[in-house]
Amino acid sequence: MFTTSHTTTRTTTTGTTSTPRKARRWALAAGIVAALALGATACMPPPAPAGPPDGVTAGVLNAMNRDRAANGLGALGWNNQLAGLGSNWAAHLATANGGLVHQDLTSVLYSPGYGSYNTLGENLLVGPASMSTDQMEAAWMASSGHRANILRGSFTTAGVGYSYANARIWVAVEFGG
Numbered sequence: 097m098f099t100t101s102h103t104t105t106r107t108t109t110t111g112t113t114s115t116p117r118k119a120r121r122w123a124l125a126a127g128i129v130a131a132l133a134l135g136a137t138a139c140m141p142p143p144a145p146a147g148p149p150d151g152v153t154a155g156v157l158n159a160m161n162r163d164r165a166a167n168g169l170g171a172l173g174w175n176n177q178l179a180g181l182g183s184n185w186a187a188h189l190a191t192a193n194g195g196l197v198h199q200d201l202t203s204v205l206y207s208p209g210y211g212s213y214n215t216l217g218e219n220l221l222v223g224p225a226s227m228s229t230d231q232m233e234a235a236w237m238a239s240s241g242h243r244a245n246i247l248r249g250s251f252t253t254a255g256v257g258y259s260y261a262n263a264r265i266w267v268a269v270e271f272g273g
Contacts, residue, residue, distance in 0.1 A: 155229030178255025
């Protein structure tokens with residue numbers, strides 16, 4: 097019904113010294129990464145429009161926040177940018193190959209527009225179209241990796257995206273912190 101969760105964290109190095117040759121290599125590598133990120137974001141669809149969550153997205157967010165409160169954690173705030181990321185990924189999964197595959201959150205984290213995040217995480221699910229948001233949350237909480245994302249204290253915001261295909265619902269929850 098679902099796959100393991102995926103989390104990535106931005107890493108930085110400070111206080112390093114390098115020779116001019118190493119510096120050139122780092123500069124070249126940074127230039128290549130920047131060019132790839134720029135090209136990838138140029139092809140990415142825009143984020144979801146601003147607005148309150150609908151029934152499914154609000155239900156998932158509320159269920160996650162109930163579990164966070166029960167574990168002494170603050171609520172996740174709604175984030176339209178992460179909701180757009182989740183909506184696009186859920187639609188991709190529903191129309192791609194029928195399987196659950198995590199998107200490359202490291203590339204997302206280092207792409208322009210996501211610089212305010214230190215960490216990103218993702219929970220995925222596919223189930224019958226009639227599946228309730230409480231059933232979705234119960235499935236995630238029964239899985240250690242998904243539960244860890246929901247209860248990760250470093251995550252402060254989330255966005256939920258979903259898509260229907262072949263009598264099934266595809267859900268992508270994107271976490272940010």
